[in-house]
Every structure is written in structure tokens, then in C-alpha cells.
Amino acid sequence: MRHIFRGIFFDMGGTLVFPDPERISAAFSRHLKRDFPPSRCLEAVHAATIELDRRLTVPSEKPEDWWGDYFGVVADHCDPERLSSSAERLHAFEELRADHRKRNLWSWFVPGVRELLDWLESTGVVAGIISNSDGRVKAQLRAEGLLDRFRVVLDSHEVGIEKPDARIFRMALDAVRLEARDSLYIGDFTNIDGRGASRAGLSALIIDPLGKRSEWGYPTVRSLESVRNWLEAAGS
Structure with a gap:
């Protein structure tokens, strides 16, 4: 089939990989002294993404401690009665x-x-990667045998620019000699991935597993497995 996009760039965390629900389950179960199934922890991860994405739209609520805020929401979702102590x-x-x-x-x-x-x-x-990360993206892809599947991999820690700064998207486009109008970015935060891609002139698609952000300004799909159907529909 003929694509309307010549290049598709992916976020890493929250798009191709998620926090390991087994490891979250183990830590929560050990310290909060109750069983938290991995499936519940994964759903909580999705809920945390939505909540932090929402907070990014409100200047007074912008997260300062990403780790604490993120896992605070994960814990709230897993333990809504707050039976565990601070x-x-x-x-x-x-x-x-x-x-x-x-x-x-x-x-x-x-x-x-x-x-x-x-x-x-x-x-x-x-295909390419544009990720706000800590310098480990290439090693992680290499370990999975996926590094050579991407023509460009930009890790914000290595290039010194983070999304939603449009420059990191333009760096990726320049690396593969594509125009923004021919390219799509797939990520999980409307206010980081969607906004940054739009600023650089790319189209954006948001992974939204809980289906809560369909009216947040960008097209959404529930999973990576749904991307092909979305692309085929977009190109028809």
C-alpha cells in the first residue's frame, strides 16, 4: 500500500516500552504489604501517564518531582483507599x-x-526514535536486537535537547533527510510528544491505552498493535 507518511518516529518509554509491571508489583507488594497483581500495576502506569499529561496543561500543577509524582499516581491507582502509609x-x-x-x-x-x-x-x-531518556536507549534497543531497525535514534541525554523542543524533531528529520510534512511521531504524552511534534511540523499520534484522551487535540489509538490499522485507514 502507499503510505501518506515516509517516516515514522517513535517515543521509547510509554510507547515501545513500559515500566516493568512485575518489578512494580514486587516493590509495592513488599513495602505496602499486600498483593498488587502486575496487571493492576500496568493499568496504574497508564493512569499515571494521563494524570501527569493533564498536570502539564496547568502551570501551577506542573510536576517538579517526576519520579515521586508519577509513582504517587501509580500507588493511588493501586491503593485507592490509601491503606498504606506515606x-x-x-x-x-x-x-x-x-x-x-x-x-x-x-x-x-x-x-x-x-x-x-x-x-x-x-x-x-x-523508522526512527526520539526519546527523552537518560542515555540508555541505544543499549536497550541493542540488547533487544532492535537497534538496526531504526535509521536514527536520538536520546535527549546524548543530544542535550528534550521534547517538546522542536529542535530534537528537526535533528531526526535532518538525519534521515525527510520533510516534516511527510512524517509522523508516535508517543504517549499530548503535552510533550504531540506538542513537540506539532511545533516541528510533524503529525502526531498518541498511544492511549485507557481511551481517555481522544478529545485532547490529537488522534489516539489504544495500543501499538492498533497503529497499522490506523495508518492503513489514514492512507486509504
Whole structure:
């Protein structure tokens, strides 16, 4: 089929990989002293993305401690009755932070990554990564055998520019010699990924697993596995 996009760039965390729900479950269960199934933790991760995305639209609520705010929402979703103490939650958050320093917590590759990349490659679409990260994106992709599937991989820690700054998107476009009007960016935050892509002239698509942000200004899909259908519909 003929694509309306010649290049598709992906966010990493929250798009291709999520925080490992098994590791979150283990830390929460240990410190909050109750069982938290991984499936519940994964749903809580999605809820945290929505809440922090919402806060980014309100200057007075803009997150200052991303780690604490993010996992605070995860804990609220897992433990809505707040049966655990603040100290117990803090111990869980700090264990996850220490674990993340040693081994990236955002390590659970979502279903359908390889299949989507195979399909894009078969149709001649250039794939790339633009990620706000800590310098570990390339190593993570290499470990999964995926690094060579992307023509360009930009990690904000390495290039010194973070989304939503339009310059990081333009760097990716320049690297693969594509025009913004021919390119799509797929991410999980409307106020970081959608806004940054739009500023640079790219189209944007938001991964929204809970289906809560369909009216936030950007097209959405529920999962990475739905991207192919969305692209086929967009190109028809």
C-alpha cells in the first residue's frame, strides 16, 4: 500500500516500552504489604501517564518531582483507599528508583513492536526514535536486537535537547533527510510528544491505552498493535 507518511518516529518509554509491571508489583507488594497483581500495576502506569499529561496543561500543577509524582499516581491507582502509609509508599518509590539506576525500569516491550517494524520496513517507511531518556536507549534497543531497525535514534541525554523542543524533531528529520510534512511521531504524552511534534511540523499520534484522551487535540489509538490499522485507514 502507499503510505501518506515516509517516516515514522517513535517515543521509547510509554510507547515501545513500559515500566516493568512485575518489578512494580514486587516493590509495592513488599513495602505496602499486600498483593498488587502486575496487571493492576500496568493499568496504574497508564493512569499515571494521563494524570501527569493533564498536570502539564496547568502551570501551577506542573510536576517538579517526576519520579515521586508519577509513582504517587501509580500507588493511588493501586491503593485507592490509601491503606498504606506515606513512609511505606516512599520506601517502595525509592526501591524502584534504586532498581532503575541499576537496570532500566522501562524494560517491558509492548506486544507488536517487531511485527509493526517488519510491516513498516516492507512498505518502505523509515523508522526512527526520539526519546527523552537518560542515555540508555541505544543499549536497550541493542540488547533487544532492535537497534538496526531504526535509521536514527536520538536520546535527549546524548543530544542535550528534550521534547517538546522542536529542535530534537528537526535533528531526526535532518538525519534521515525527510520533510516534516511527510512524517509522523508516535508517543504517549499530548503535552510533550504531540506538542513537540506539532511545533516541528510533524503529525502526531498518541498511544492511549485507557481511551481517555481522544478529545485532547490529537488522534489516539489504544495500543501499538492498533497503529497499522490506523495508518492503513489514514492512507486509504
